Amino acid sequence: MGAMRKKKSIKTPKGDQTKTLILETALEMFQERGYEQTTMRAIAEKANVSLGNAYYYFHSKEFLIQAFYHRTHEQQLAAILPAIQNDSSLKARLLTVMRVKIETLNPYHEFAGVLFKTAANPGSPLNPFAEESDPIRQESIKLFDQVVEGTQARIPKDLRAELPYLLWVYHMGIILFWIHDPSPKHRRTYRLIDHTVDLLDKLISLASNPFMRPLRKQALRLVEELRDAATDARNENNADQN
């Protein structure tokens, strides 16, 4: 199945050019016609390269999705970082992040379903559970670290340490909802964000309460365990490849 191969070795400038040409063409067509409707042959044709050439740069059709991941993440970073400078409370910052995230994803709504489908597949390089080392996810989580940082909220250290990861998981949940949200302009998703952010804010306050310490500790131990398992799963997968 589709686990990551050896890194495609470096390239000549011309090769680079061809690669981005193929990628741009593909993403364009995905957006227009959807993922399944867009065939590799059609991509190659429109990009004026041979079918085999497309596969020379992208091991499979799924790898084009991964490239989409990369691109979108950078767009989001560029849009989010300045936006949260204005907000001071955790709640306000989180709200901004989530709204902007969905905003930038909206053009790809139809196409995003596939993304989750492949991401749910164990062994896929997109799988959000395995592959602790994946740089995109690392960065994605780091974003939520910055969201919490620069906030005057008093959060216990143990919770503070895991909070970025927890918020990242939360944000994945919202995206999952958004994928299935058929309401006009995805109003429901925005409403869900409003409600859940409010709730999360209250939950964090509650969990920060001293008398919640034992329960919180237990819950955090659990989270840690989940993360460990994810790392192991990733290593196992790598071992299989060789």
Place this chain on the structure above:
Amino acid sequence: MGAMRKKKSIKTPKGDQTKTLILETALEMFQERGYEQTTMRAIAEKANVSLGNAYYYFHSKEFLIQAFYHRTHEQQLAAILPAIQNDSSLKARLLTVMRVKIETLNPYHEFAGVLFKTAANPGSPLNPFAEESDPIRQESIKLFDQVVEGTQARIPKDLRAELPYLLWVYHMGIILFWIHDPSPKHRRTYRLIDHTVDLLDKLISLASNPFMRPLRKQALRLVEELRDAATDARNENNADQN
């Protein structure tokens, strides 16, 4: 994409026989060689029917998975219902249910990944979010209702009403973890079950505390909203089909 078609009209006894023959053969081969490795041609050949005949009874390869769903659910019911009669506390019952669930799924571990991959796809008949009317899921949720019923735990009505659904979602999460769990004999999953059930039990107690009422109400309103959205998504999908 793969939404449910008109119910395949009823059949003659002979047709029924052929259908189950194909299904048995398929599940057998899935278990042996995995889903992707098993081709429709191979299934047809081993069952001594033509390729087209297999498609006459199962609109697509995915529909064989749905049949697997059905079968497994019944096996689980048969194993679980007697088992929980002995337990009285909610915690003990939940523990039993989860352990038996995983137990019966274990032989299909490798193959189960595909199941989740397709289930995550919006528009798939297996999608756990859409299709409120799906009878398997309804029954599956009902099981958790029986888990809560016959327990002396004092749970507020509002929470009590949503609890089966919430536990069902929890159990989906555990299965997702299990799919990715590479540890020997899936020890990690069992450990996770132990810990999460313990935690859940405490959380339910906490949420049942009178002074938690406002927060609980808010959270439950959110859950309700999620369920409504799921129903809408399902209807939207159906409308598309016609």
Place this chain on the structure above:
DNA sequence: GCGCTTAGTTGAACGCGTTCAAAAACGCGA
């Protein structure tokens, strides 16, 4: 028996993702 309708069955063909051996283009030292 005979025609008619419906259920069941067949296998060839199509479309698409993917692979691969071989050709072409390129870079570069001699």
Place this chain on the structure above:
DNA sequence: TCGCGTTTTTGAACGCGTTCAACTAAGCGC
């Protein structure tokens, strides 16, 4: 300029899921 290794490109071919027009078998009224 020529040779040679490397990178890039090509297009035919393979395997598999899926479709479909056509064939057969089974029931049923007459």
